Amino acid sequence: MKYQSKKKALLLLADGTIFYGKSVGDKEGTAFGEVCFNTGMTGYQEIFTDPSYFGQLMVTTNAHIGNYGTQEEEVESDSIKIAGLICKNFSYEYSRPIADLSLQEFLGNNNLFAISDVDTRALVSYIRDNGAMNAVISTRINDIEALKQELKKVPSMEGLELASKVSTKDPYFYGDKNATYKIAALDIGIKKNILRNLAKRDAYIKVYPYNASFEEMSAWNPDAFFISNGPGDPEPLKDAIKVAKEIINTDKPLFGICLGHQVIALANGVSTYKMHNGHRGINHPILNLITGKGEITSQNHGFAINREETEANPNLEITHVHLNDKTVAGIRMKDKDVFSVQYHPEASPGPHDADYLFDDFFGLIEKTSKQLAKV
Known part of the structure; x- marks a missing residue:
């Protein structure tokens, strides 16, 4: 009808x-x-x-x-x-x-x-x-x-924890169990296409609930860790921030997208703030400060990390900036295999402008795996 x-x-x-x-x-x-x-x-x-x-x-x-x-x-x-x-x-x-x-x-x-x-x-x-x-x-x-x-009576998005509303209740697996690499993913609102992008690069992923502990995730002995995108204010996610800190203290790679990017920043002592109206679309221009190349990106976030605090942090380097408002769009740790971006490479609006981020992640995993094999 x-x-x-x-x-x-x-x-x-x-x-x-x-x-x-x-x-x-x-x-x-x-x-x-x-x-x-x-x-x-x-x-x-x-x-x-x-x-x-x-x-x-x-x-x-x-x-x-x-x-x-x-x-x-x-x-x-x-x-x-x-x-x-x-x-x-x-x-x-x-x-x-x-x-x-x-x-x-x-x-x-x-x-x-x-x-x-x-x-x-x-x-x-x-x-x-x-x-x-x-x-x-x-x-x-x-x-x-x-x-x-x-x-x-409707609560403000600022200060609102929503990861628990969208996260899996129980751990689950994604991909081929015989894949070369194992990745432990913290689900604070994970998208299916992120899992597809990890799996097609020869990874077997175990997805954990938003409140999973580092001990639970590390018990599976993964080769690397991932923290997903998700809704709401990042600052109330105390469990996820604690997990990120503990992962950083290991020598294993960590990659974060969107809310995961904000959690990694908070784990490094960088604060976040609610934006005036956020970034939501599939044509956001990003500059990669490492390569000098521009990227057309998909974005969906209402919070961002503090640029001044990031620049002042001796352990962090800004890798990407949003060309419209100069907000931080990517960071990496200087002495750890840890990096994150404030946009969605799996959404492929470029369409392939940001695919390299997954490849970079697997490059770190392969490097770390070879180093551990020599020990």
């Missing part, structure tokens, strides 16, 4: 600003979260299922959403992780032959409330000027005062 979105809906921001639209599929609903926007022209299914977006109301800046449907292989986790969707034009029909479902069916299967016909150009401009903030989308357009009171 084809629907035309017609039930009136609204987006209410925490500062009282209201944008009007219509509910997708003519459904009633209400959803709360921090409102943010992604500038990607494609990849909406990957965005919606990325654990890093847990608890956020996603504004898509592309004018048309849903026109190529959804495909089972293009998910980054076992379910939709965004709290709600806000878009301009929602496509109920799709044209891609390999699609499994329409986007409407996909959202419906995941019980996600979405609104369309919103002036997303004006909305994104407003968020850019006033910053990311909590919001609510709802069909309760005549209940604004009650929605305002409910919205006040």
Whole structure:
């Protein structure tokens, strides 16, 4: 059955600003979260299922959403992780032959409330000027005062620990058990494509819950460690920060992506801060300070590490910077095989600009393995 979105809906921001639209599929609903926007022209299914977006109301800046449907292989986790969707034009029909479902069916299967016909150009401009903030989308357009009171009870993303909401409950394995290398991965919101990129480089991965101890992870005797991406504020992740410190004290390689990058920075005494509206899109320009080359990257983060503290830290070197605002996009330790980036090489928007980061990781693993073999 084809629907035309017609039930009136609204987006209410925490500062009282209201944008009007219509509910997708003519459904009633209400959803709360921090409102943010992604500038990607494609990849909406990957965005919606990325654990890093847990608890956020996603504004898509592309004018048309849903026109190529959804495909089972293009998910980054076992379910939709965004709290709600806000878009301009929602496509109920799709044209891609390999699609499994329409986007409407996909959202419906995941019980996600979405609104369309919103002036997303004006909305994104407003968020850019006033910053990311909590919001609510709802069909309760005549209940604004009650929605305002409910919205006040929604916790701020700053100080909010969300890794426990998206992490695996129990350890699990990924890849070929006969692979050359073993990698212990701390799941604080890991994406499936990260695991694919590790596995295709001849690694067998054991994925551990967000609160796993270093003793648990090291008992498997891995060749290296990985700390994943994920949602929320990094500073409350005391267990993960402790694990990162203990890994750093070993002589084994450690690689961190996004939230994992922030955890590694915190383990080195560098603080983090909430950004005005964050970086979310697939066209963010990065400069590799080691090679002098530029990279087109996929980014999804609302927090960043303190640049001044990083520059002053004698154990750290800044390896990458964001060319738009000069924020730190990558670091490495000077005397350890430890490095991290504030973007997603597995998302491949370049498409291959950042693939080398996985290769660099495996180069360190191979080097360390040969050194240990000589002992």
